[in-house]
Amino acid sequence: MIDGCRILLLDDEPLILMDLEFAAEDRECRPLTATNVREALAHIEAxxxxxxxxxxxxxxxxxxxxxxxxxxxxxxxxxxxxxxxxNRQEGTLAALNARLIAKPACSSKVVDAALALAEPAATRQAS
Incomplete structure (x- = not known):
């Protein structure tokens, strides 16, 4: 686990956001929740x-x-x-070229996938 882990969770569906938040807390991460772009960018800045x-x-x-x-x-x-x-976001998905987990998905698996990406990044930043 990453010390001081903070995971940004951006979703406009309250129940999905809550499930992701609980999954992050279960992994001893601090969830930063947002329902729109403005809130998410404010979390990143703050x-x-x-x-x-x-x-x-x-x-x-x-x-x-x-x-x-x-x-x-x-x-x-x-x-x-x-x-x-x-189906409606093919262009956005291609432009971002990021790992995609389709909904519905188990919240703990979604959070675990994000954390798995964060661990190598934390190692690179520490070197």
Whole structure:
């Protein structure tokens, strides 16, 4: 496990977000939850040390996770995509070129996948 792990969870569905939050807490990570791009970017700015992220691709009001994903990439923070809207988001998914876990999926497996990406990144940053 990563010491001081902070995982950003972006999803506009409250029940899915809550399940992901509980799964992160079960792994002794601090979940940073967001339901829209503005909240997610605020977490990244305020925390400064997000370990990894789980991003829903399609959000409310026509938003996508693209601005958040690009900011995470800029900061070299690993993330996975978690989406049930695969047919309508092919362009976004291809542009991001990130690991995708289709909804529905077990929240603990989704969080574990994100944490697995974070461990090599933490090792690289420590060297």
């Amino acid at each position: 925390q400064g040390s997000v370990s990894c992220a789980v991003l829903d691709v399609t959000l409310r009001d026509g938003e996508t996770c693209m601005p958040v994903a690009r900011e995470l990439e800029r900061r070299d923070i690993p993330y996975i995509l978690h989406s049930g809207d695969l």
